[in-house]
Amino acid sequence: MKPSIITTLIIILFGLFTVQVNHRHLSRLRLIEVSLNKTAAGLGISRNSPTSMPKASYSSRSRQRHADPEVDIRQLANNLIEMVKMIPESESPKDRGELMNSLATLSEFSPSQIKSLLSEIHKSDGIDDELRKSVMGIVLILASDQNPRAGLDLVISSHDPNGSLMWEDAIINNALRSFANSDPAGALKWIEDNREVHPEVGQKENLEIALLGIAREQPGTAIQWLKNIDPSDRDDLAAKIAKNALSNEQRMAILEEINSSFVTSLDTTEMGKLKESVMAGLGASLDPDDFEGSTAWLENSDFSPEEISTITSGLALKNPCANTGEWISWMVSHLPDEALPNQVTKSFSTWTNNDYKTAGEWLESATDNAAKVPAISAYVSQIVFVKPQTAEKWALQLPEGPIRNSALKRIASVMESIYPGSEDAFKQRHGL
Known part of the structure; x- marks a missing residue:
């Protein structure tokens, strides 16, 4: 045909x-x-x-001619x-x-x-x-x-x-x-000049392209412009601008502009959601491998423990690095007690999934502090698929109660899929 x-x-x-x-x-x-x-x-x-496709040939860039104006x-x-x-x-x-x-x-x-x-x-x-x-x-x-x-x-x-x-x-x-x-400013002006007659040019994807371009040099200006867009897109674009911050100076400029541009136009709930999105974005902009530089900025910027928790929630979503263990230890002394387990779980799950050997070595030498239990739980939930016996050993290090029982039941289920008929004996052995 x-x-x-x-x-x-x-x-x-x-x-x-x-x-x-x-x-x-x-x-x-x-x-x-x-x-x-x-x-x-x-x-x-x-x-x-x-x-069938032709083998087309073209002149090189250096030999291109301009089209005849009289064509x-x-x-x-x-x-x-x-x-x-x-x-x-x-x-x-x-x-x-x-x-x-x-x-x-x-x-x-x-x-x-x-x-x-x-x-x-x-x-x-x-x-x-x-x-x-x-x-x-x-x-x-x-x-x-x-x-x-x-x-x-x-x-x-x-x-x-x-x-x-x-x-x-x-x-x-x-x-x-x-x-x-x-010319990011020129691109943004083009959108402004055309979106009233052609609303499709003002769609979120196009605004993002221009605003992120401006944010490379003037992140505060990019944040300020967010007042002109659909509120349903504002938080997400603000987070993306924050995520692309290149220095501590840019990070602070973004936060200062958020506070000055929106404090009178948004109610408390809206302002809280916007700041939460921006701070998580700032966390994603930090270099987790630069542990000393990143933690120095966090400690010296007058952030509350709750704000630090929000910022590090963005960091925890990044791929693990050589300093993951140091980050977890640092979180113990800087995050609110209620936020710590979730942050440790996210960080340690990602770490184990990518490098379970190093994560296990860290656990072996980790001190007994508030991070130990969520770290073990996260480790067990990931390692069970490759080393169920190791998962069982670590699950028994958890304190007796619902957390340990939940981990053991998960192991029993996985063991049954590998060794059919083993689940009942496993549960009986551990009193489940």
């Missing part, structure tokens, strides 16, 4: 990901791959489709459409190679030429709407690679309220990402 036009057009764009040419161009194309994969999957297309845009649009329409009638790699080359050269066009080309494609007769939107989408992908700022304007000017461009959201997202890398 011959492939449909839209199917082959997607496969041809996949081909642009694989040719060795214009690496900057390809890097932008790869960013759209997720959207293409979703579109292709909906059509039953795999990335490894057997459809006949209407003729170019017609030629492009005709090449696309010929796809189902031809299985020739050469024909597809010509189309790939035509698409690739669009990166040489000026924004005004691209705008004219899109206009011609949009009003062309003899092409169905689905294919029209697809061709326009691909043209915009390539144009956005050359000039992200101009590409964004082209997407907006080409927007059809009765039917979105193919991959429109992904094109905006990727162009904004590129724009924000070089």
Whole structure:
């Protein structure tokens, strides 16, 4: 069966990901791959489709020429459409190679030429709407690679309220990402200028791209701007800004801006949730391997034990490091009693899951303090799947009562799955 036009057009764009040419161009194309994969999957297309692909060749970046300013845009649009329409009638790699080359050269066009080309494609007769939107989408992908700022304007000017461009959201997202890398403030202003008429450009993902770009240099400014967004997105974006803090100075700037910008506009509950999200994000921004530097900041910043608990909750979600044992010992003297067990359990579970040998060695030498019981419980819950006998030994180190019984019952259940018929004897041995 011959492939449909839209199917082959997607496969041809996949081909642009694989040719060795214009690496900057390809890097932008790869960013759209997720959207293409979703579109292709909906059509039953795999990335490894057997459809024949051409071996296209392109001139190097250094030898690229600029498009002729006098080029006949209407003729170019017609030629492009005709090449696309010929796809189902031809299985020739050469024909597809010509189309790939035509698409690739669009990166040489000026924004005004691209705008004219899109206009011609949009009003062309003899092409169905689905294919029209697809061709326009691909043209915009390539144009956005050359000039992200101009590409964004082209997407907006080409927007059809009765039917979105193919991959429109992904094109905006990727162009904004590129724009924000070089000019995050400009990217944010572009969103502000366009989101009233085109609300879709103000979606959370786009705001995140611009705000995180600004936060690299001015985290306080990024936090301040959160007053302008949907409250349902505010806490999550604030946490992401905090998570990307690069220094203690940036961390404090974020906290100071939270207190000054929102203290009068949010009630106590809302403010509490916002600060909790930000502090957990700040914990995730800390380097757990820099134990001395991170703990010095926590100890010297006038945080309450409850605030330290919230901050370290973000840290505990990170992969374990060589200092995990030191962190757990430090938590004993700095976290509230009611928060300590949960924090130790999270940290020790992750540690055991990744390096049960080192975690076990730490337990062997650990002092009897408030962290010991939750650490043993966490260790048993993870080690039971690889060393059930070791889990049994450690479970018996727990104090008699519900915690020990729960651990032993878990071990009994796992043992039964490994050694059928062993559960009853295990429970009898331990009086369960």
